[in-house]
Amino acid sequence: MLSRRVQRLPVGLLGRATLITGPPPDVPAVHQTATNTPLPNPTPVPAFTPLLGPHARGRHSADDPSQDRGPAYVPGGHAAVAKRIQSMSPLRRGAHESWWTADQGFFNAVANTIPTYRVLDEEGRPVKGAIMPEITKEEALKIYRAMILVPVVDNILYQSQRQGRISFYMQCAGEEAAVVASAAAMHENDEIFMQYREQAALIYRGFSLNRMMAQCFGNVEDDSTKGRMMPVHYSAPDLGFHTITSPLATQLPQAAGAAYAIKTDPEREGDCVICYFGDGAASEGDFHAALNINSTLGGPIVWFCRNNGFAISTPVVDQYAGDGIASRGPAYGLDTIRVDGNDALAVLSAVREARRRAVEGKKGVLVEAMTYRIGHHSTSDDSSKYRPAEEVQEWNVVDNPIARMRAWLVSQGWWSEAEEKAAFTANKKEVLRTFSRAEKLPKPKLSEMFNDVWTVSKDDHIPEVITEQRAELGGLLKKYGGVWEPWRKELKRFVEEGEDVMDCSSTKST
């Protein structure tokens, strides 16, 4: 029996680290007979067989095409696998078709820097050689009207958080073109997974201002999250819109799963998924897991990255060393494009084509939209601490997505200054009206906080631990709810004023 050997590493280099090696005390050592004897290699040495003939691994030189190409580079040249590779699109064969080379050529880029596709310049004029997307006046105005409604909603809700009327908010400012135009390129039955800054996509899809306000205030009309989520955690199953979750990048594996479900469901033939995520979310393991599973299992999905320059205070220069997020697409075998996210028409065109490829190939396509986050990260952030105000101002003035789209619409004769003014006034009035209405509505029944998440769906019973907590709250409310002023006041805001919790005899979900 060997004692455990404890080796101390020098302090300073690695700090005071302690390595424990050798088997644990009660496990008999098999190979080791003396403390410093190296372990024999347990892997048997393979017998020598010349790697020639039909099972030769690898390929002949690309410089000598007269030679037959050998089987694909798969362990043992497995015939069934080789056959599958031959049936793959040449674009996807990748490593399986690699050639031997005597040149020790390292590389560190997809090609050269990936270009950014645009059709409009900063002043809304078509760029040379651009093919403009097919778009009717009605479609263009639907996109633009959503783009100009979002800032009005954002400003009012942002200010209301500052006044303590809602608890939290996140603005879309600067990213209106990227979000609205990508949503416009998708079809009505497509599923949407978003991160949190894509409320413009919801607005484009017809999510009403009343529903938006209801979620932000957590009032009785907040039909899907029932007042239990922070503001901006929207959800709209009727619009194919999956609930936002705060832990970054969790939407990506879910979206990969949804895309695979569509692929395997004949009734969803022709449908697609769009999954939005930020440049920061692309640093999460979930990003890689999702793209890898999607590239191997397939499923129609547009991976839409909003590269807005920041993950809260961390600029993109500190987030990745490669060529943005787009360079990762080919690594996963995905068709990829980088697009000017402040050019609504380029985004529309790129996402339409991305969607077409995704549906046709039942696979993922990656779009990286280059944009800039004009607002603070959220109401909990002060971006003046980590970026100069001039930088924000420059983006806002020189490369403003709304101004670019407006200029193009005006050049088409589809929009005017008078219409702009009228739209702004009407938007402000409607946002303020829905805001005031939502603020006055009561909160859902207090007992809602114990429902759904912890309900055992089989018999609709709440688990005991939750029943106990509910009973405890009911008891406290009975004791203090009517006499302690802060509670008395707070309870009045809820439908049934907490009576539903005080009636704690029921163990049924209410």
Ligand SMILES: Cc1ncc(C[n+]2csc(CCOP(=O)(O)OP(=O)(O)O)c2C)c(N)n1
């Ligand atoms: C797993 C996890 N880690 C950290 C956070 C905190 N967090 C919230 S948003 C955010 C930055 C995300 O940046 P990005 O994906 O670029 O989106 P953007 O805010 O720029 O739209 C971080 C770090 C979180 N919500 N979840």
Ligand SMILES: [Mg+2]
């Ligand atoms: Mg970001």
